[in-house]
Amino acid sequence: MATPLAPDRLAAALRAEGVTVVEHDGWRTHNRNHKGPFGPVRGVMIHHTVTKGTANTVRICNDGYAGLPGPLCHGVIAKDGVVHLLSAGRANHAGSGDGDVLKAVTDEKPLPVDDEADTDGNRYFYGFECENLGDGKDPWPEAQLLAIEKAAAALCRAYGWGERSVIGHLEWQPGKSDPRGFSMDAMRRRIADRLGTAPTPPTKPTPPAPSRERPPFPGRQAFRPGQSNAAVEQLGRQLVKRGFGKHYRVGPSRQWGEADRLNVQAFQRSRPELRSDADGYPGPLTWHILWS
Template sequence: MVVVAAVSAALGVVTPAAALPAGHLPHRQAVPGDGPDTPQGAEAPLHGPDSGSARPGGVLTPRTTRNAIIKRAKSWVTAKVPYSMGRYWTDGYRQDCSGYVSMAWGLNSNQWTGSLAKYGVKIKKSQLQPGDMLLFHNTANPQNGSHVVIFGGWTDSAHTHYKVYEQTPPHTRSQTTPYPYWSNAGKYVPYRYKGLATGSAGAEASGGKTSPEFPGADSFGLGAVNAYVTELGRMLMARGAAPYYPKGPGPAWSEADRRATEAFQRAQGWDDTEADGLPGPRTWDLLTSGRGRDIAPDATEPASHGVSGYPGKGYFRPGQSNDYVTRLGVQLTRKGFGRFYGDGPGPRWGEADRQAVTAFQRDQGWRGGAADGSVGPETWRRLFL
C-alpha cells in the first residue's frame, strides 16, 4: 500500500482510495429494491475525457444558474451514466454520487460527501428549489449510509415527495422520492450552492425572467416572495387575467395571484381539486408554452364572492397548508368548536378542521350537503361576523 501510494504521488495521480484516511471509503446504504451499496471516491481533480491528466481547478465556486444545474443533471440521466467510484465520465467527473453533484453544480473538481458542504449554505426544507442538494454525510462512520442527491422540485402540494436526480447503481436516475430520502430520513441536510447566480429573492438572475423549468410548488403560495411570482403574474395577464392585477404583478404572492391562477385553471376545464389557485407543473407548462385556453372575459369573477377575507375553497382541502387554515381554526375555537383540536389549530388542513367546520355549520341549522365541512363563502362570512 505504501509503495503504491508513493508511486501514485510521484506520477501526480491521486487515486480515490489513497486520498482518504484509512477506513474512510463512504457509501450509501441500499434500500429495498435499490441495488447494492454505492461507495464513492474521494476529492480528486477533473480528468480529461481520454486520459488521466488533471485539469486546473480554477475558481472554487464557479457561477451557475438553477436551469444550468438541472440541465447538467438531466444529461447524465439521459446518458444513463454507469455507476463507478473509480471511473470518470467524458466530462471529467467521477461516476459516483458525489462526483455527480460536483458535475451538476459545475465544480472544478470532484468532491465527496465529506467536502461538498463547504460549497453550499444550509437552508430549510421550506426554501428548497430545483438545483439544491440533499446531503447525508455520516461523520461517525462515513462508510455507513453517506449519500448526496440533487433536488428537482416538489411533486405534491404537501411536500412529502420530490423529484430526485442521483447517481446510484446501476446508472444515473431521476424518480419521485419521499422527502428527504428512502433511508436515513432524519439525517439529510438541504444545501444551496454558493455560486448560484441569484437575485435578492433567490430566483435566477437572468434579466428578471425565470427558466421555463417549473421552479417547484414552494415558490408560490402564502409567504412566497421571488421573481417566479412576478413572472407567473405576467404570463397570466397575457392569458386574460389582467383584471385581477389593477397594479400589475409583483414578487410577493397575493390573493390576486391565487385568483388569477384559479381562473386560468378553470379555463382548462379542471375541477375544484385541480383548480386550487396554486400553480403546479401542469399549470406552469401551459403558461410557459402558450398552450391551453385563455381566461374568458366574463370569467374574472372574484373568488371571494364579495365576502371579505375569504380566499376561496382551494385553501381548505386535504394536503393544503397555509395561514388561512390556522386563522379558520382559531376562529372556530373562539366560537366554541375547539374540542376537535387535540393540539390546537394549525396551518395544515385536516380531519379536525373538517369536523369543526361541520359542527359549526350544523349549529347554523344546516343539514345534509350544506353541512359537509367544506369552507364556502357563506360559512366564512358567518364565522367571521
C-alpha cells in the first residue's frame, strides 16, 4: 500500500533530488480530500498548463477556475526549473482515465492504449503541471526538463518505483495531448538514468535556510492596508537593497502603505515571471525572487 507522503517528506524528497522548491501558502492542507480519497498512490503524471507566465500559472493551478476548483496539481514546474508546491493531497489534475493503464503503471509494464475513462486518476497519481502553452511551439528549456526528471525521480525513489511509474496525461485519458513538445518515452529514459545513480542534492540548502539569507514568507495577510509588523519593514529594506525604494520619502517602516505597494509593483514589473500579476502585493513567488 503506497501511502501519500506527508508534506514535509514530500518537500524533503524533492530537495534531496536537487529540486529547487517554493512552498506556497497553505499547501500542506490545500486539497480536494473531501471529494474522495488520495491514495494508494501508484505513480506520477506530467501535464502542460496551456498558460503563460509563472505567477499566472501558479495562481490558476492553485485556485482553479469555474467548474474545476483548485488545487489543479501537487506542483507547478516553471520554465526556470523551480517547483512550486501547491498541495500534498488529492488534486484536480488527472480526471478519469483508463484502468488498464493504471494496472500497467502499478505492475511497471508497457502501457496499453488509453481508450477508456473508467478510473479516478486523482486518487492514484501525483500530478505536476508544467508551464507551457502546449502548442508544440512553446519551448521546453533544459532547466524545466531537468526539473521534471528530478521531481519524478524523487517520488519514484521515495516509493521504490521505476521509470514506468511516470506517465503523461495523454497516456492516461483519451483525447488528451499533454505534455506536448517532448516525448514521455525520452523522459522516462532520463528518469531511469537518474534512478540508476545516487541523488545529487544541491550544494546549498534550497530554499536558503537561515533567515539571514531568505526569511520565510510570512503570508499574504501581512501586507494588507492597516497592517503593521516586522515583515513589512523587512520587505522594505530588501526592496531598497535591490534598488526599488524610490517611493519611500523617509524609509521603510513597520506600517504597510502605498509607498510599499508601489515599490513592490515596480519590482514585479521588472521581472518577466511576475509581470502578469504585478499588483504590488507580495506573494510567495515575489518574496522568493526578491531574496534570490
